[in-house]
Amino acid sequence: MDGIAFIIAALGGYFLGSIPFGLFITRAAGLGDIREIGSGNIGATNVLRTGRKDLALATLLLDSFKAGLAIVGFALVFGDRNVGLIAGVFAFIGHCYPIWLRFKGGKGVATYAGLLLFASWKGFLIAAPIWLAVFFFSRISSLAALTAATLVPIGGWLLGETQFAVGVLVVLSALVFWTHRANLKRLLSGTEPKFGQKKKDAA
Template identity: 40%
Template sequence: MPTLIAIIISYLIGSIPFGYLVGRLWKGIDIRELGSGNIGTTNVWRNLGPVAGIISLLGDAGKGALAVLIAKQLGGPSTVLLASLAVLAGHSYPVFLKFKGGKIVATGLGVLLSIAPLVALIAAIVWLLFVGISRYVSLGSIAAAVCVPVSMLILVDKWQVILFGFIISFFAIYKHRDNIKRLLAGTEYKIGQKKM
């Protein structure tokens, strides 16, 4: 029962759409009607500026960390991993926005910082390197997602956590499938690129 409670609470926490709320409270707009239509940090930053973007990032990462914290109080390692999946599912498929949410990168960062901080640090460095060189946020996110299970294979000795790393990596890449198509077509948005 505690595990089920942790999963439900984590899903509901994940469903809190910080990007959407920032848009509504910051500018009185629906962020889903701007840019990529995504409620995540990148779209908020791109359309509402860095302050709004940072608030969205902290909110999304914070709910990932909060879900892990609650799960640790309610159960053991398995409860934590299931709750972590639930908070990511909530962010990606939020009940409050008709199950249309973000791409789990920021929330995933919050989760990883709580269960595998060194892996999170490596992923963040990979993200920064790829974004800095290519100016594609999506490419940085995909590269960071790929490095998560690879880093876990090297640094983590618990097979459940490694499996968790592979699952969230696959999920993050899947959520970026439209970005991958645009990257291959050469039509993906670059940082600093003028809006059409």
């Protein structure tokens, strides 16, 4: 992979991923600053806490699409799938740590899902049913995300993904665990709230 292509893909992916769609959408809808609601996160799960399912869906799709756009766009420009994967990784990082919001962004689940859909359909085939099944039975979004993140690289490897792609999936899954470290602590202590349940009620 050419060094210049890597740098361009990394920077372009980061700035594309750093677009805070959840913040823009909720402000445009007159709901104020989403960072002052619920968990303070700018992602789709927190947008859903406003009671606006339409806005949450829009946030989910846009946060997913920006990673996919980074992957497809840079892969086409440079004619190299691996360059696209690098752009996708940095789109994920940009979403989680946007420079415009003092590096306080989302947790990256929707962005990771969009990345998988466009870059590794084998990984997506593993992640989607696992997330849905775990969330259906537990009603805990973070548990579903962490379970899927754990199994996606393994599934991608078993289904014949390239070594580079599997390495990317490992890095992204590790980042999902990092962005969910507070959730992980609550899961281990049994205080992580279920969907629709307030944290103080769970405690």
